Amino acid sequence: MPSENYLKPEVIARIKRLDLRAKFIVKGFLHGLHSSPFQGFSVEFSEHHRYAPGDDPKDIDWLVYAKTDKYYVRKFESETNLTGYLLIDQSASMNYTFRQDITKFDYAVCLAAALAYLMIHQRDPVGLLTFGENISRCIKPGTRPSQLSAILSLLSGMTPTGKTDIAKALHQTAAMLRHQSLVMIISDLLTEEEPVLEALRRLKFAGHDILLLHLLDEAEVNFPFEGPLLLEEPETQETLRVDSDGFRNEYLRQIRDFRNRLAEECAKIGADYLPLDTGMPFDKALAEYLSKRRGA
Numbered sequence: 001m002p003s004e005n006y007l008k009p010e011v012i013a014r015i016k017r018l019d020l021r022a023k024f025i026v027k028g029f030l031h032g033l034h035s036s037p038f039q040g041f042s043v044e045f046s047e048h049h050r051y052a053p054g055d056d057p058k059d060i061d062w063l064v065y066a067k068t069d070k071y072y073v074r075k076f077e078s079e080t081n082l083t084g085y086l087l088i089d090q091s092a093s094m095n096y097t098f099r100q101d102i103t104k105f106d107y108a109v110c111l112a113a114a115l116a117y118l119m120i121h122q123r124d125p126v127g128l129l130t131f132g133e134n135i136s137r138c139i140k141p142g143t144r145p146s147q148l149s150a151i152l153s154l155l156s157g158m159t160p161t162g163k164t165d166i167a168k169a170l171h172q173t174a175a176m177l178r179h180q181s182l183v184m185i186i187s188d189l190l191t192e193e194e195p196v197l198e199a200l201r202r203l204k205f206a207g208h209d210i211l212l213l214h215l216l217d218e219a220e221v222n223f224p225f226e227g228p229l230l231l232e233e234p235e236t237q238e239t240l241r242v243d244s245d246g247f248r249n250e251y252l253r254q255i256r257d258f259r260n261r262l263a264e265e266c267a268k269i270g271a272d273y274l275p276l277d278t279g280m281p282f283d284k285a286l287a288e289y290l291s292k293r294r295g296a
Helices: 003-007 018-033 062-068 104-121 145-156 166-176 193-205 218-222 244-269 283-294
Strands: 048-050 072-074 084-089 126-131 135-142 182-187 209-216 228-232 239-243 272-277
Touching: 003 018, 018 104, 018 145, 018 283, 084 104, 084 166, 104 126, 104 145, 104 182, 104 209, 104 283, 126 145, 126 166, 135 145, 135 166, 166 182, 166 193, 193 209, 193 244, 209 218, 209 244, 209 283, 218 272, 228 244, 239 244, 244 272, 272 283
Parallel strands: 084 126, 084 182, 182 209, 209 272
Antiparallel strands: 048 072, 126 135, 228 239
16 A cells, blocks of 8 residues: 555544554654655654754764764754643534544544654653543553553543533643643634633743644535535534525635634744644644654
C-alpha cells in the first residue's frame, strides 16, 4: 500500500484496532517527511537542530550525518521535553457523519491516538482530558509505554453523548495545569464563540501553548445537500427545515466567516488554529504538532 494511503480517513476507518490505526497514521506521516520541509527529522525529529556557527563541533551527531549527509547538533534533553495535553470533545455533536464511515469523533480519536503515539515515540510526556459539559476523564502526562496503552484504552471506550461546555472545560483545564504545556484541543467548536475565546486567552496568559484543531464533518464544510432538508441540533434535538438550494450560499458564507474569526482571534493571542474536516488526511495535524514541537 502506498504510504500516503495510511493517512486517508477512509482507509483508517477499515482498521478496527486503535493501536494499529495510530501506527498506520504515524507510519504514513514519517514516510511523507522525506519529501517535506522536515526532511532530516524523519528519525530524530526535533531532538536536533542544524549545525550553525557557534555550536560546539563535539556535539555533532555523526549518526544523523550518516543518514542525512547534513550536520545536526543534538539538543540537551532539558531543551526538548514538551508536556502535552490532548483535550477531546466527546459531546453528541461529535457523533455526526453524513456519508462517510468515520464520524467527527472517530476522526478525533484516531488523531489523538496518533499524536499520543508520536509524542511518546519522542519521549515527550502526554496526557489526555475528555470533556462534555465538564472534564470527565483525565490521564496525567507520562512517557512510559504503558502510558500509550492507557490513553488508547480510554479513547477506545469513549462514546460521544450529551451536551458540551467547551469554555468551562478549558477553564477547568487551566486550573489543573501547574507547568507550561502544549494544550491540543480537538473539537467541532459548535458553541458560542466568545466564552471559548476568553478561556483560550486565559490558557495563553498562563503561559501555555495552544493548538486548536477545529474539526468539522466534510459535509458541514462543503454542504453537499439538495432539495428540502431537515436539520437537527444533536445536543438539543431542535430541528429546522430549509431549502438546500436557497440556503447553501448563506450557510457556506457563515462557515467561512466562522473559521476566519476563530483564526483571527487565535492569531491575536498567539494560539495556533488549524481547520480540519473528516475528509482530510491526518498528516496536516501531525505536521502542525511537529512544527510546534521543534519550536519548543
